[in-house]
Amino acid sequence: MPSLVACRPPMPIRPLPPQLVNQIAAGEVVERPASVLKELLENALDAGARRVSIEAEQGGIKRLVVSDDGCGIPRDELGLAVSRHATSKIATLRDLERVTSLGFRGEALPSIGSVARLQITSRVPASELAWRLVGDGSGHYQGPVPAAHPPGTRVEVRDLFFNIPARRKFLRTERTEFQHLLGHVQRLALSRFTVSLDLRHNRRSVLELPPAEDEAAEDLRVAAVCGEDFAEACVRIEHARAGMRLWGWMARPTFSRSQTDLQYFYVNGRPVRDRTVAHAVRQAYADVLFHGRHPAYVLHLEMDPEAVDVNVHPAKQEVRFRDARAVHDFLFHVLHRVIAELRPGSAGKLRTQAPASSPTTPPPEPSPSQTEVGLPYPGVAEAQVASYARMSEAARALSAETEHRGEQTNQAAREKSTPPLGFALAQLHGIYILAENARGLVLVDMHAAHERITYERLKRAVHEGPVPTQRLLVPLHLQVSATEAEHGEAARGALSELGVELDRIGPRALVVRAIPALLAGTDVERLVRD
Ligand SMILES: Nc1ncnc2c1ncn2[C@@H]1O[C@H](COP(=O)(O)OP(=O)(O)O)[C@@H](O)[C@H]1O
Ligand SMILES: [Mg+2]
Known part of the structure; x- marks a missing residue:
């Protein structure tokens, strides 16, 4: 051969x-x-x-x-x-x-x-x-x-x-x-x-x-490029240490994205994509973002040009830091601290902190009984637990329907008597529900659970044919960035299958005319922007 x-x-x-x-x-x-x-x-x-x-x-x-x-x-x-x-x-x-x-x-x-x-x-x-x-x-x-x-x-x-x-x-x-x-x-x-x-x-x-010569003008430019939402949700930061300076804008954890599209990072003015940087940022946001959500930021790192090698790839989008560890630690510490300072501390959420009036006496140990654990205001808590019960009921209904369609397992059969999210025991920090189901204790993020159930319902509706829509009484006009407008226009077909009727009416303007009936009453603007 x-x-x-x-x-x-x-x-x-x-x-x-x-x-x-x-x-x-x-x-x-x-x-x-x-x-x-x-x-x-x-x-x-x-x-x-x-x-x-x-x-x-x-x-x-x-x-x-x-x-x-x-x-x-x-x-x-x-x-x-x-x-x-x-x-x-x-x-x-x-x-x-x-x-x-x-x-x-x-x-x-x-x-x-x-x-x-x-x-x-x-x-x-x-x-x-x-x-x-x-x-x-x-x-x-x-x-x-x-x-x-x-x-x-x-x-x-x-x-x-x-x-x-x-x-x-x-x-x-x-x-x-x-x-x-x-x-x-x-x-x-x-x-x-x-x-x-x-x-x-x-x-x-x-x-x-136009040229942005002062901070106010810079903020305007950030808003024009990243959108008004980002501009409202971000804080300006500036920190310098050990020959490095980090400045720019970072979004509060409450503003996150489903993609990494609002992440701008520059090293000495050069846009770069770098694993060290990405890792440090991800870690800094790790505790505060849901899985699958991505932070948004515009950050500039300035450092001695000799400490970074830009001749790594012909396209020059990658760099090599001479001391990657130092860069990682610097970024992580700065961002982590800013995020910690940004966390909402009001409304009784940060119960671990001693009250300001008695700095010397330790706060009494909260006794973790069903009614007391982290419940900021009794009335609110009751309403939230009630809404949890409704969610749990909805989840049960959904899973029952799934079983009905022949996907029943032994496990499911055993658990049928208990709702999948379990029975609520306590509410923690106004965010989580501690519940017990057939498998043991579960901690349920109320917001995430609600999102999930709505998502499953919507998915089924899409699967089963045209999604019932609800026309908005007053069409919602949205000022968006040019990119968002382009994306909106491009995604028109896909969105309409999901029951969202949307049109582009200008270089930076969209109008929403209808939404899925399932989502009636939600914040339409946020939904569409996301
Ligand atoms: N817009 C421009 N204004 C002035 N000089 C330019 C411009 N574009 C290119 N040049 C000149 O042409 C040279 C070659 O450009 P280029 O092939 O991009 O290589 P490089 O940018 O790596 O030097 C540059 O070094 C610069 O002197
Ligand atoms: Mg060139």
């Missing part, structure tokens, strides 16, 4: 042609229009731009233009800008070790120019004229030719992957690609507050962010 592994290379060794080298490099950094945008935005910021405008057509696949008012590229350096491994940002290894610019590899423009039609127009402030270089995607450029342009740079990228059908096939719908573009602009908006940004898609203005 012939060997599958050729023992001789099929061709002699020779250097790859430059165009192919660039296309291979593009394979690492240019995955979709958003990765092109990321590189162009980084270049604009590195050039000291105060204003950056972005224009996209068809999700950026057809056309993507980034214009800035930065330092510009001199005429005789334009050719170098599109040459591989040519950069103005570092010159030595020493520079690389302490790099503070976003770019430094000198790869982006040549890579982009090998997989799309690239055109660069730039003018340095000292020059009367701008100069333009035009590439056709083959690695050859025409120019520079004189052009009219204010000081700064304009980079236009057209027909991404027109010459690499295999890659083009992997691009998603225009809408999805645009979502990615928007995501990058928003990430950037939260890293450089003083830079004004605007984004247009298919000639429609999607985002306009």
